[in-house]
Amino acid sequence: NAGVTQTPKFQVLKTGQSMTLQCAQDMNHNSMYWYRQDPGMGLRLIYYSASEGTTDKGEVPNGYNVSRLNKREFSLRLESAAPSQTSVYFCASTRIRDGTYGYTFGSGTRLTVV
Amino acid sequence: GNSVTQMEGPVTLSEEAFLTINCTYTATGYPSLFWYVQYPGEGLQLLLKATKADDKGSNKGFEATYRKETTSFHLEKGSVQVSDSAVYFCALDGAGGTSYGKLTFGQGTILTVHP
Numbered sequence: 001n002a003g004v005t006q007t008p009k010f011q012v013l014k015t016g017q018s019m020t021l022q023c024a025q026d027m028n029h030n031s032m033y034w035y036r037q038d039p040g041m042g043l044r045l046i047y048y049s050a051s052e053g054t055t056d057k058g059e060v061p062n063g064y065n066v067s068r069l070n071k072r073e074f075s076l077r078l079e080s081a082a083p084s085q086t087s088v089y090f091c092a093s094t095r096i097r098d099g100t101y102g103y104t105f106g107s108g109t110r111l112t113v114v
Numbered sequence: 115g116n117s118v119t120q121m122e123g124p125v126t127l128s129e130e131a132f133l134t135i136n137c138t139y140t141a142t143g144y145p146s147l148f149w150y151v152q153y154p155g156e157g158l159q160l161l162l163k164a165t166k167a168d169d170k171g172s173n174k175g176f177e178a179t180y181r182k183e184t185t186s187f188h189l190e191k192g193s194v195q196v197s198d199s200a201v202y203f204c205a206l207d208g209a210g211g212t213s214y215g216k217l218t219f220g221q222g223t224i225l226t227v228h229p
Contacts, residue, residue: 004157033216033217035217040221040222041221042118042203042219042220042221042222043158043203043217043219044219045216045217048216058216090157090158092158092217102148102160102163103148103160103217104160105150105157105158105159106157107155107156107157108156108157
């Protein structure tokens with residue numbers, strides 16, 4: 001099915017380890033986003049890429065880096081994981097930077113840092 | 115900056131009851147407004163949206179009207195089903211400036227419907 005694919009679905013890291021969360025969409029969308037979801041706080045934007053070749057910080061970028069590898073793929077990297085980064089991470093995409101079309105979300109990556 | 119406030123949950127209803135989940139927002143300009151639903155273990159799915167004042171979004175029996183005068187976008191359904199049990203998020207896409215294209219979410223409201 002067309003949509004947003006995230007890998008892995010689950011991950012446990014030790015403090016200080018690094019990892020990359022992968023996201024790919026096959027809808028020819030221009031804009032892609034990374035959010036984290038924490039209990040009672042909704043979703044908060046980490047980084048976004050308005051179009052291929054550009055990336056910008058969101059609300060909570062500290063401790064993360066991103067790469068827009070091509071139009072389809074947008075990865076999120078944790079260089080030195082901390083327990084505060086335990087969360088559920090969602091990737092999303094939309095056709096243009098416009099609410100008209102809504103956003104498509106992946107199924108999420110549940111990350112635990114111990 | 116932009117913000118979204120949803121009613122406190124969780125909300126527990128019996129099947130066929132009427133549902134209202136309140137959502138109010140603060141934003142500059144004319145944002146687009148959304149309701150997303152998240153079923154257990156899944157990502158968020160777009161439930162409905164409205165892109166300008168007085169628009170009514172509707173889907174699967176759910177409705178919400180964009181009220182600029184009260185800065186609200188309350189979600190309603192006349193008769194809920196057990197399958198509607200999920201977490202509901204109100205969100206806005208800020209219009210203009212650097213917030214354009216980035217969603218601001220409410221904290222989510224857990225809905226449980228009993229048979």
